[in-house]
Amino acid sequence: MSWRSALGRVEGHGSAKEGVSHWWVQRLTSVALIPLGCWFVIALLALPQLDYSTVAAWVRGGWTAPVLILFVIVGAWHSQLGVRVVVEDYVGDVGMKTLALALSSFAHIVLAAIGVFAVLRIALGSAA
Amino acid sequence: MSPPETSGAPPRGRPLSPHMSIYRMSRYSLLSSISNRFAGLLLSLGLLLLLYWLISLAEGARAYAGAHAVLSSLPLKVIYALLALAFAYHLAAGVRHLVWDTGHGLSRQQSQRSARWVFAIALLIAAVLIWWALFSGAGAQ
Numbered sequence: 001m002s003w004r005s006a007l008g009r010v011e012g013h014g015s016a017k018e019g020v021s022h023w024w025v026q027r028l029t030s031v032a033l034i035p036l037g038c039w040f041v042i043a044l045l046a047l048p049q050l051d052y053s054t055v056a057a058w059v060r061g062g063w064t065a066p067v068l069i070l071f072v073i074v075g076a077w078h079s080q081l082g083v084r085v086v087v088e089d090y091v092g093d094v095g096m097k098t099l100a101l102a103l104s105s106f107a108h109i110v111l112a113a114i115g116v117f118a119v120l121r122i123a124l125g126s127a128a
Numbered sequence: 129m130s131p132p133e134t135s136g137a138p139p140r141g142r143p144l145s146p147h148m149s150i151y152r153m154s155r156y157s158l159l160s161s162i163s164n165r166f167a168g169l170l171l172s173l174g175l176l177l178l179l180y181w182l183i184s185l186a187e188g189a190r191a192y193a194g195a196h197a198v199l200s201s202l203p204l205k206v207i208y209a210l211l212a213l214a215f216a217y218h219l220a221a222g223v224r225h226l227v228w229d230t231g232h233g234l235s236r237q238q239s240q241r242s243a244r245w246v247f248a249i250a251l252l253i254a255a256v257l258i259w260w261a262l263f264s265g266a267g268a269q
Contacts, residue, residue: 041212085165
């Protein structure tokens, strides 16, 4: 614990000017996820069955694939921002914190990429 | 001496952060805040299930049949109920946050009232979703 004042510690460093960006993107993604999340949950529950042909037909039909891709991307993005806040608040050790943030970012980007690829593969019908 | 009971926001003028060293969260705001984080984390884990489901679907009918057996097992159904609750709560609490961001509902009384509303609405939405999943549509099988 340092006895320097908070002002003394930050003086001269300037702000990173990125704080607002995190806040703003978290809001944008949360607003987008209201319709996207509700759509996904309702569409899933409205499916008559969850067997392969029904679900594949649903993903291939209409506008499902692009909206599903949006849901995966925005969901992963929002999740990354949220997990980041939790890690920043509860992981004290700087090294562990950096590691956790890096792993979380990698994991979310990989998840989004795989998710988009999977939806495209289903929708474009390259799978048997 | 108990800490002063302010929301941290001045009635007018520029918003101020609460003085963290003397700020005491009320039980309601503490509970609603930690629940929202927990719900969000649960939904992040739900993302993994969504990915598993989509990947197996992309792999074709045989892979999907295997994943379907896992995904429709009883422990997973319990997890879906928890995810429904987390989704409903995160949705309601998220809307509450968006309202706060416009500068409304920040007073102590208002935020305690909205915390209770959020719990009630979340329970209602979750109950409807779980009911729907249990008694009609795909989840009934």
